[in-house]
Structure formats: C-alpha cells, structure tokens
Amino acid sequence: QKEVEQNSGPLSVPEGAIASLNCTYSDRGSQSFFWYRQYSGKSPELIMSIYSNGDKEDGRFTAQLNKASQYVSLLIRDSQPSDSATYLCAAYTGGGNKLTFGTGTQLKVEL
C-alpha cells in the first residue's frame, strides 16, 4: 500500500475557479508535508510546505493539514492556465531525512 495517496486525475477546472487537490497518508508519525508542482517534462518544484494542523496561505495557494484525519489538501484560488501541471504531495516521517511522494494529481485549467 502506497503511504501517500493521491487521485491521479485529471482534475479539470475553469479559469478563475478554485482547484482543490487532496492527499491522504497512512503513517501517523508523518511530521511535515510538502506540495510540489511538476510541469510536463520538467522537474518538481516546491510550492508549499506545512508543518502543523490548520491552514497556511501563500499568495493564491493554501495548504491545509488535518493530522487527525491524515489528510492534506492544496487549494489554488483564481486558477490560471499556467497552473496546469501535476501536483505531487509528499510526507516526511522523520526517519532518515526522507520524503515519501504520492503519484501526483494532474490539474488542467481550461479557458
């Protein structure tokens, strides 16, 4: 069983809408969580990190963490076509300085 699960998508949203990307994890010891954006043919780019329960906002991005439900989400407000990419969720369990990645959700923002 994959330790970090994401729906592969594609998730299609119209331009200007809110895109909601979700991630669940199985290891209750996971301490911190990260969202990466990966454009086709490019490398993953870190866009958000969250370490405690609640919301963290950065521009149009909001990361939400609920450790009781083992759930992490990324909201993208005012979605733009340039947001079309695959979004990878990653969890850090504190052992060996390693991250565990989900397989990613493909987001398509349509004009």
Added chain:
Amino acid sequence: NAGVTQTPKFQVLKTGQSMTLQCAQDMNHNSMYWYRQDPGMGLRLIYYSASEGTTDKGEVPNGYNVSRLNKREFSLRLESAAPSQTSVYFCASSELPNEQYFGPGTRLTVT
C-alpha cells in the same frame, strides 16, 4: 546561484553498459538524494546521503551505486544497465526540515 545541476540531460545506453550520472548543488545543503520517476509510479528514492560521508539505500537501490564525493556532489552509477532502468532520474538536495530542491533531471533510455 545554479541550485542543483545534473549531467547529462539525455543518455541512451545499450544493455550491459555502465554510466555515471553526476549531480552538484551550490546551496550548501547537507542532504542529497537520487530518485527515479516512471509513469504511474511517482518518484521513488534510489539512494540518499543525509550528510557528507554517509549514504543509505532508499526504496529501489538494486542495480545502482552512489558516491558522495564531497558536500556539493553526489553521483549515481549504473554498473550494468538494464531496460528496466529506463527512466527519468532526478537529484535533489535539502537542508532541513526536508524541503527538497530538485535538479532538471536526466532522461535515460536503455535499449
């Protein structure tokens, strides 16, 4: 400040050939990582180096070796390439707590 650099960008090998993928970072990070990314499988950790002088196996180490040459450089060697090693290889580095930054990747094809 180049961040994480990788060479080569593309490589085609015949089965049984060997090669070394090079990675360097200029962010003075202690930890470095090698991942492979395959369609539908997400990012899988091959080897990592938590600090200079140490290396450890990740999720899929078979068929690979690594060398942490110094704090800046971390190389990945394929001793006898197999078609199953056709993949995109990413190097990453991090300080703490585990916000990893990725290089541009190497696309490897083994025929």
